[in-house]
Amino acid sequence: MEGKVVTMNLVRSHVLICGGTGCTSSGSETLIAEFDAQLKKAGIEDEVSVVKTGCFGLCALGPIVIVYPEGAFYCRIKPADVEELVREHLLKGRIVNRLLYEEATGEREVKPLSEVQFYKKQLRIALRNCGVIDPERIDEYIAFDGYKALGKALTEMSPEQVIETIKKSGLRGRGGAGFPTALKWEFAAKQPKGVKYVCCNADEGDPGAFMDRSVLEGDPHAVIEAMAIAAYAIGSEQGYIYIRAEYPIAVKRLRIAIEQAKEYGLLGNDIFGTGFNFDLDLRLGAGAFVCGEETALMTSIEGHRGEPRPRPPFPAVKGLWAVPTILNNVETYANVPRIILNGAEWFADIGTEKSKGTKVFALGGKINNTGLVEVPMGTTLREIVEEIGGGIPNGKKFKAAQTGGPSGGCIPMELIDTPIDYDSLLSIGAMMGSGGLIVMDEDSCMVDIAKFFLEFTVDESCGKCAPCRIGTKRMYELLEKITSGKGEVSDIENLRTLAGSIKATALCGLGQTAPNPVLSTLRYFEDEYMAHVAEKRCPAGVCKDLLQYTIDKDKCKGCSICAKNCPVGAISGEVKKPYVIDPAVCIKCGVCEGKCPFKAIARK
Amino acid sequence: MKSLAELEAIRNKTLGNINMRQDREEGVRIVVGMATCGIAAGARPVLNALVDEVSKRGVKNVIVSQTGCIGMCRLEPIIEVYVPGKEKVTYVKMNPEKAVRVVSEHIVNQQPVLEYTVGEAEQ
Incomplete structure (x- = not known):
């Protein structure tokens, strides 16, 4: 190209590959390398850019690849598929149908994501940039109006107006309890001038929860921007993000994001030339569930063992290092920049009367x-x-x-x-x-589920207060008794009584809410508890000690496969005649049930 | 970052590059025939010229995409322009210079370049 300047403008296609934790563990990193190699081989590496984004949401079908401008949504892509995608789609423009997302109806076609069944009823505000931008490039965040809300707050609004906007929007804490965000900010803002802190709770500990991780992995700047806005509102100059060390990708991207924001002067001194200063640091948690509780979290940031303390005083009055502190959840923060930009009314229009957004x-x-x-x-x-x-x-x-x-x-x-x-x-x-x-x-036993969650809280109880340390353990023992077939009817009443006392007397949120899984399963599935204690039966067929494996005489063809596979030799019989299981020997491992070709083995 | 203008400059610089990732309302689509015949006849420089010109002029809501064989291999490189509510216009025997003209006259000024269309070429 004699002297012709090759510009970025040649990029005609973007290949977005999910780099969230889910898709990373299903192999998206190798996929990226393979795309780079294949694009180079095809000689179109300057025309197509490969972008590692945050989570698209459909983790079950990962790794996910979206190709723009067509918006082709490809699922479960393996490195072996990449050559075909490059040759067909990127070189010749032919969509590779067999790899497209398949709707429940079986159709595969390219359509806007907003029309795909999975996304149709969704409205992405906190996740707006997840799966759209490269979280490691601040420019991409800025391109989609990033840091504009901070600019607006600093140059056009007073701290009171910022709080007023959040208040009118009706935003409530997304960490669980749903406390109005603006109230926290207002309490802290009204404290006398001086050192104040802004904290972010990214210690997501619930089993099976990964909302905050995904926001931080996919759009870390949204949280940084919101924390700066909150700091302006309450008069703080220092923030901390408390994040669990088990989230390595999120930690890495946050570090990069903070670095980039500092480089651009969006963190640091005299932001937007307004004289406002704000700095941000990370604090890594070591994986204790209780550190997601606000007072324990702050104790941990201070460098002490993560244990809660009684409230009041509330953190807004006396928080981190005994000065006014606000602590909000990741998702709560992720909503803030949009509310500032689009206005309180826009946000308040979404949702129900008392729960907005x-x-x-x-x-x-x-x-x-x-x-x-x-x-x-x-x-x-x-x-x-x-x-x-x-x-x-x-x-x-x-x-x-x-x-x-x-x-x-x-x-x-x-x-x-x-x-x-x-x-x-x-x-x-x-x-x-x-x-x-x-x-x-239908295959889940509700007593077993309650036991699972209680086992978790017993493990995670910090041990500071007796109701939680001893009470949850006693509840767990009762559940253990019930699921092993030794329960009595009175145990159910005991569970209720214990639950009531723990709720009323535990020191922090962890203990006060620990009995909830038991109480709610008792409320809706008391019959299952009764079946366990009165009939010594687990209706869902989960609790091993209450199970009996039997062979249905009419279905059994006498093939002997079950007997051959039984690890303890509990099954006997003659070929071509029905077999039987000796309950005294059977260890209820379930192997025979899986092996039987005629579904003749019943679990009751 | 000392001013909102600085932020806006970064925003504008990057937005053009990544705007294609958003769901759009139905806009203009320019499709280039990129089967073996098209590529052999020189469709790639045409495609690049289109992408370059569209982004240089900052026209919004236009996507440049590829397709397979359009069927008239002897007239390749072929491009098709779809404007919502209007009939498709097919341009044939394209080259990068012609492609640039199609963007400026057809896409920007809404005047199809009749002399490059398949109807003209066939006469």
């Missing part, structure tokens, strides 16, 4: 589209499970969904049409929580 959920458990979804408040559980989540695998029936992880409760089938917002969830004994949504089908 959207909520991100990590969909997991027995659901087809495991992944990350963001829906307007008030969307029903049915819409999330059946439409966005694509229903339950293997044609099984929905039984219940657990929201709020170990602090929350379950929502049974009869309440599946409940609109999801803070207040309706509380009224049915569940809670919003940070956004883990675990779906259970």
